[in-house]
Amino acid sequence: MEQKTELKRSLGLIDATSLVAGSMIGSGIFIVTSAMARDVGSAAWLIIIWLVTGLLTMSAALSYGELAGMMPNAGGQFVYIQRAYGKLVSFLYGWTVFTVIQTGVIAAIAVTFANYTAIFFPVLENEISSFGGSFALTNKQIVAVISIVFLTYINTKGIKTGKTIQLIFTLAKLIALFALIIFGLYVGLKTDVLSNNFENMWDASKTVLNADGSVTITKLAGFALLGAMGATIINSLFSSDAWNNVTFIAAEIKDPKKNIPRSLFLGTLLVTIIYIFANIAYLALLPMQGTPNTATVVENGIMFASQDRVGAAAANMILGNIAVFVMAGLIMISTFGCNSGLILSGGRLFYAMANDNLFFKQATILNKNGVPAKALWLQCIWACVLAVSGKFGDLLTYATFASLLFYILTIYGIFILRKREPNAIRPYKAFGYPFVPMLYIVVTVLICFNLLYFETKNTSIGLFIVALGIPVYYLFLHKKE
Template identity: 80%
Template sequence: MPETKHHLQRSLGLVDATSLVAGSMIGSGIFIVTSAMARDIGSAGWILLLWLITGFLTMTAALSYGELAGMMPTAGGQFVYIQRAYGRLLSFLYGWTVFTVIQTGVIAAVAVAFAKYTAVFFPELDTEIFAIGAAWTFTYKQILAMISIVLLTYINTKGVKTGKTIQLIFTLAKLVALFSIIIFGLYVGLKSDVLSQNFANMWEASKTVVNPDGTITVTKLAGMAVLGAAGATIINSLFSSDAWNNVTFIAGEIKDPKKNIPRSLFLGTLIVTIIYILANIAYLALLPIGGSVDGATVVQKGIAFASEDRVGAAAASVFMGNIGVFVMAGLIMVSTFGCNSGLVLSGGRLFYAMAKDRQFFKSAGQLNAHDVPAKALWVQCLWACVLCVSGKYGDLLTYATFASLLFYMLTIGGIFILRKREPDAERPYKAFGYPFIPALYIVVTTAICVALLRYDTLNTGLGLCIVALGIPVYYLFMKKGEI
């Protein structure tokens, strides 16, 4: 009896692809990071401007990727685009960085956020198991984060249809959570004077630091200091809007990918951008930007000092009372769990594509009985669990987002290269506003990366080191004949 040959099944339509874009973007960030941004920039005007810039950059990149997706509608997405434009070394560096920090780092960060919100119901999860000095602790939250990654990996090995169903259900749940904050938040918040107070001095920026002794230092920001702080703290909103490109990884399982991938990129990023802006307006209508680290109520703590940075839960408690914290925490648990489902599903397809091109472990290029690259998923799972143990949420956020920005710029630069090198190639969709909009994205993102290197040198420097480490790894693999 001949052996059954397995191949990727094109079973995902436009709704599924759009759900993956939006679902992968909406995870934990929108419910958490505005708190850190309030401490970093301390201005309602600047906070909203940074979210608007984030939305513009995200949609610009997504519209640009549409051209590449139409040209190369195959599994692996961005990995394939980079290889066609720049060659195998840079495509390997991208895949290496996705594996070591981008995809797995985001999976780990979202899993940690899932555990953080679960701790609202089970405070025992915050219990310290052991620690190494004051800089690193291991708690039950990290164990829960790892368990969630293992569970989602197992589910996604059972077939793309199973993963698709979970993704759609959980995306709808997280939209309910966000629309609840937006509708009820604005309804209640606009009856108070909180919003007007937050916008009274909307461009007066300041940085708030909590000292080791519990006191607070507030530093007024002006001139280049404001731009530097804005460039550094925008990493938070960019993280919240990241992972939109994951749909390109599963191009081999999308129906009519030349049309559906560009459409899903546009629709998904547009929906999320609008929701994020409205959610932040709702936060500003319900809670003061500043506050007290020792505040007795969520209003007294404000956005900047929301407990555990859970600004989404704090906002919900304003219009729902104490039960709001638990309701929102539950919905955010659903949101982060669903987000990671999409990230796990799509990441495995990238490593599968790398393996098929002899740029990853050979076994990762095998499909199981459900036509899923199960071994690639389990390798991804293992490393994401390691990152859950090794890093804090903020560190994982910076590593992953900074590295993502570098390769987003590189990929969009590939549009210019391919337009010149392959002018007659089939392009079912052409990048919106070419060459000005893609060029503007590269310029603005470069400025953000420079600011990050200046104001968060350690974490961004480590991110660069991880990318650079891929160079000797590439030549080691090539020497062994794997590449």
């Protein structure tokens, strides 16, 4: 029997930190470095981009801590935006999260899980049916859908079941990543690969693989270099995203005014350190430069790792040919655990929206396990549609820009609330206020302007998706009346 009750606080600091780190670590760290290497062509600038990404992520997380302490409620960022800017802006955030950001990421990660499962079971590559020349249904898409449905089902069984899954898979992927780093450095530092990569470490260049197989290399300096870094940082930022998901489940965290800020700091710090050392391990094992479509991982280098799977190429240097299966297993574990956290937390955001009459009313109902099961299933259905459609990749590209805008708005909300509500209880105050939050805003605004210039089409479509939420908002208001 379903009943509407309050969410119960049953998650401690370790659980919350596990959710932060587990939601951040998906498949990106094993893939995006190849594209970034082609964009900047410099080992030093590559590491700096990852370092800047980590500092930006941590500064945002430390700033969110103040808002989390003030408003330890289900919905997290949705609640913060509403208090600072009102219901329309908060709805536009929730709308974008539901239509693209959360569900699109869930779909993308589920498909990545299926792609790597196919390495063990090649039959998954087969098509089931095709419709015209634009759409084909494959076994991999079915596996992706099954994984989303299964994890949703698991998370409807209660927060304790969800947190157990999250802890197990986060621990597994952390151990595996530490092993990749330690053994990678152990093997790599016995060679001169790392020193060679850093020999001309400040010489930046953009490498483009042309349709005829030839390569065009353009030297970068000054504003051209800053532009290239600003454009490619979107890769590392996306790989470091989803840290804010812990705020969505604030109503289920014990002593949230202390544990949410602590978990945000500890989780983002841990992942930042892992990501930087993982990239150093790549640079110790593989040459930065490479030639496309060659026979060996060394000749391909980081830039042209097969299908951009730089993590698999690095593992190959440690373990040989068996690395393909080892890395596939690691990414399966990583993506499965990541999606468990995303599915668990996303449902709580839509539950909070429904309680404000800004989402389907059924999403307010908690099942006998104290979980917003209907919100989880609505999220599941749309994520499955995106996974089968194959369009989630385009949607995520469009939505990343919008996601950055909402981060900027949320952190600027600290300044608004400090002025509007100076006497509000703030158990934790943003680290380095006003300098650290303002630095994040300034740098992220510059990145957004850079994306507007270099990725005009994608950013414009992203803004259009957000704007589509305006008529939907008034539709919900009309329905409420």
